[in-house]
Amino acid sequence: MISSLLLTLVLIVGVILFVPPVRRALISNRVLKIFRKILPKVSQTEQEALDAGTVWWDGDLFSGRPNWNKLLTYPKPKLSAEEKAFLAGPVEQLCAMLDEWRITRELYDLPPEVWQFIKDNGFFGMIIPKQYGGRGFSALAHSEVVMKISSRSGTAAVSVMVPNSLGPSELLLQYGTEEQKDHYLPRLAKGLEVPCFALTGPDAGSDAGAIPDYGIVCHGEFNGDEHVLGMRVTWEKRYITLGPVATLLGLAFKVHDPDGLLGDEKDLGITLALIPTNTPGVNIGRRHFPLDAAFQNGPNSGNDVFIPMEWVIGGLEGVGGGWRMLMNCLAVGRSISLPATSTGAAKLAARTTGAYGRVRVQFKTSIGRFEGVEEALARIGGNTYMMDAARVMTAGAVDLGEKPAVISAIVKYHLTERGRQAINDAMDVHGGKGICLGPGNYLGRHYQQIPVSITVEGANILTRNMIIFGQGAIRCHPYLLKEIHAASDTDATRASVQFDQAFSGHVIFTLGNGLRTLLHGLTGGTLGSAPGSVGPETQRYYSQLMRFSAAFAFLADISLLILGGALKRKERISARLGDILSLLYLCSATLKRYKDDGRPAADSPLLHWSMQDALYRMQQAFEGLLDNFPASGIARRVLRFMVFPLGKPFSQPSDKLGHEVATLMLSPGEARDRLTAGIYVPASADEPLGRLEQALQCAMVCEAVEAKLRAAVKTGRIPAQGDERIAAALKQRVITTAELELMGEMKSLRRGVIMVDDFPRDFGPEPGDEAASAPDAAPEQANACTASA
Structure with a gap:
């Protein structure tokens, strides 16, 4: 009798869960009604931001089961050879031309010859395809160029990176008409145009979608024609990099069509246009001074400036599509x-x-x-x-x-x-x-x-606090976006079917991640698989990331279930979830780097320190999330047990490991060179960084000599201090004459390194007296010491 009842109960539950029409009628449709009530209203700009870009490895991390083989393949x-040559040639030359002190203290700008060099050598056209006269570089090359310049001069790096980031070039490539591309891209590539992009204003900073700047669709006079279709645009912008020197202004504003010249819609949304800065009514304004940086940055404005419709990026079809354009291009920039x-x-x-x-x-x-x-x-x-x-x-x-x-x-x-x-x-x-x-x-x-x-x-x-997890939860989750789209569908039947499919998959997904979270915790993460090709020194890290990925996916779903749309306002909960997702990504990149580099043993201290530090930070983020989770104490204890059933397993990197990393950084070698590869390191001792590098080489050579001196002091053969120590050491043959010369060179180089700059009392110029920089080591001394090394 009891077995028959149990069998009947199992059959009933099975029908409810696994027969879609029954499941929809009894469960999914009811949940859909609740879901629609708690789903926060999403504005058009928010929706376009959510839809922007693509999902990549972040989707795997959000799944709770990242496919490591996919990442490593x-x-x-x-x-490319051309990109390497550019870095070794023009980029190296540009860095040698830069003097950040003079740029920021005296000129408050790049020197004219530097501006011209940048333009002549195609720095503004790195992302522009060769068919338009650009360099057509990869994203990696773009990154390497900016990184190298930034190690020399922040002013120059910003000046180069802005035209290759969010701005006219990227927007034209993605959304411009063929006529716009053919006209502007060759000019931008050659530096004949200096671009800027104006989005932020006094009343719309991070909330850029709330820009008050507007354009009214109308007919106006342009180039002698009095009936040109266009807009009268009014705006006020600030913080616009390259704005003070720009010849081409990219502008974001909202378009209104009160007379219906473009259709029935009156408010057409954010639109982007390219406006030559010599257009009547454009006011470029003055300059900002961002924290002693000398890159060109400033406000601009315009009042009732007429622009023809062909100046809109994408032409007439681009009207109202500006926010989508910005969000997609911002992801790359x-x-x-x-x-x-x-x-x-x-x-x-x-x-x-x-x-x-x-x-x-x-x-x-x-x-x-x-x-x-x-x-x-x-x-x-x-x-x-x-x-x-x-x-x-x-x-x-x-x-x-x-x-x-x-x-x-x-x-x-x-x-x-x-x-x-x-x-x-x-x-x-x-x-x-x-x-x-x-x-x-x-x-x-x-x-x-x-x-x-x-x-x-x-x-x-x-x-x-708002973007990483807020956008990631919707974009990267395998089911949430499908549920949102189903809930927004006006076709009741289609919405019911689609929501049922997504919701049932979501339930299984959450339960599966919850079970795996507990199993991973009980086994210390040893159930997590690691690719066989990665080597024993990193297998544990792959396993622990698998564990934390499952726990993250599970807690993300629990947070969404309990808080619903209110999670948008629980910024610190969102921030901690975002921290975990971010650290999962940073750890993935670190493990991939180590494998891609051939698993060099010399780099292992850097790998282990960064991974152990990140795992500890993830653990702390989970702790902060669980401590502040908006649920009852019992619920928090249950969740904590599922994630950390055996307690917190991770600690900060040990002092011994930190010592190994520091030792690596204190000594010239391949590991140090790999760690700092790609920055500008001048060779001349006339340069502060060049002098420091030569002093390091000399210090390495002199350490053996200094060790002999210390030993002689301990035995009483020579005095402990002063010039008498050196003279006695030479007399007692503790050191040789050549070693004495090396010690003299080291003293000179060390003094050159530790000295700081001084100036006249009023910091003003005096005849025949310039700012006294640290004394230079003689080139022949530095060369001798380097040769000894």
Whole structure:
């Protein structure tokens, strides 16, 4: 009797769950009604933002079961011979021409000859195809060029990157008419036009979709014709990079058609147009001064400026399509430009701080040997390694044809933040050397200018708290977007069927991830599979990322279930979920880099430090999420048990591992060169960075000599201090004459490195007296020391 009842119950449940018409009638249709009530209203601009770009590896991470073999089979991004030649030729020449101190302190602009060099050598046309006279470079090449320039001059890097990022070139390539492309792209490629793009205004910053600028469709006079169809446009913009020197203004504004000249719709939405800056009524305005950076940036405005309809990007068909254009192009721009500049700054911090830590001596010890300094060096090295991995992998995705909307937000936020951390750590190690500005300070301007990267193209606070998970949850989730589309369908029958299919799949997806989360937790993540080709040193990382991916997908669904549309307002919950997704992506890029590089053993400290740090950060993000989860205490305890049934398994990287990373950065070698590859390193001792590099080489040579001196002091053979020590050491044959000369060279180079710039008391010029920079080491001394090395 009991067995018959149980069988009947199982059959009833089976019919309800697995017979679609019954399931729809009893479950899905009821859920659909609730779903429609809690689903927040999405504006047109929000919908276009959600639909922008493509889903790539972020979709795998959101699935809870990332396919590592798929990731690792993506080809390693590589530069072409032409791109390598450009980096070794014009980019190297440009960097040699740049003096950031003079640019930011005296000229407040790039010198005229630098502007001309940039234009003549096609720096403005890197993304423009060769058929239009551009260089047609890959996204990776674009990133490498910007990164190298940024390590030398933030002003020049911004000036080069903006025309190749979100602006007229990209918009024309994607959406321009053939006539617009044929006219403007060759001129932009040759530098005959200097472009800018005006979106942000006083009343619309991060909420760019709320721009008040408008255009009224009308007929007007243009080139002697009084009946030209166009618009009268009024706007006020600010923070527009290259605006003060631009000849071609890209402008975003809302279009209204009160007389119905284009159809029945009165409010046509955001539209983009290209306006020559010499057009009557265009006011370019003055300049902003963003944190001692000298790149051209300023406001512009216009009042009732008539423009013909053919100036709209895409022509008449482009009217009202501007927000979609912006969102799609922004995904590419944020993937390349800002990650490149931030990585360039981090690589500079890594290379200089390691060298300075070896050359600078306090308490008779290189400061890089102090454990406190080692801690900062480890952070710089580990962050830089992971940043570069994410930069390269993301550029590679763009070259594969992706427009990674969510990933672009991830790398924009996390690489600029890690770049800020690297520069801050570098400043702490350099101390007074870092805080005294002058021609000899290679870090100060980067420290001042890093907040610019934090602020632009989506402020970091907004990006972390609202965009990464907010956009990722809808775009990357395998079922949520399908449910939203079904709920919005006005055909009741079709909506019911589509929602039922998506909802039933969603339920199975959530339950599966919940079960795997618990199993992974109970087994310490050992059930997670790792590709056999990656090597034993990284297999555990793949397994743990599989575990955290499942836990993330499960908690994301639970958050959506409990909070629904309110999750949009729970920014800190959204931020922590976004942190986990972001760290999963950064770890994926790091593991791929290590494999793509051939798993070099010398790089393993960087790999292990960055991965262990990221896993610990993910664990803390889960903890913060669970501690603040808007549910009952019992529910939180259940969720915590599912994610961490055996407790928290991860700790911060050990001091021993940090010591290994610091040691790698303190010594010239292949690992240090790979970590900082792609930045500008001048060879001349007349350059502060060149002098530092030569001092590092000399310090390495002299360490054996200094060790002999210390041993002789300990045995009492020579005095402990002063010039008497050196004279006695030579007399006692502790050192040779050649070694004495090396010590003299080291003293000169070390003094050249540690000296800071000084100026007249009023900081003004004096006849025959210029700002005194650090004394130069004689070239023959540096060469002798390098030869000894």
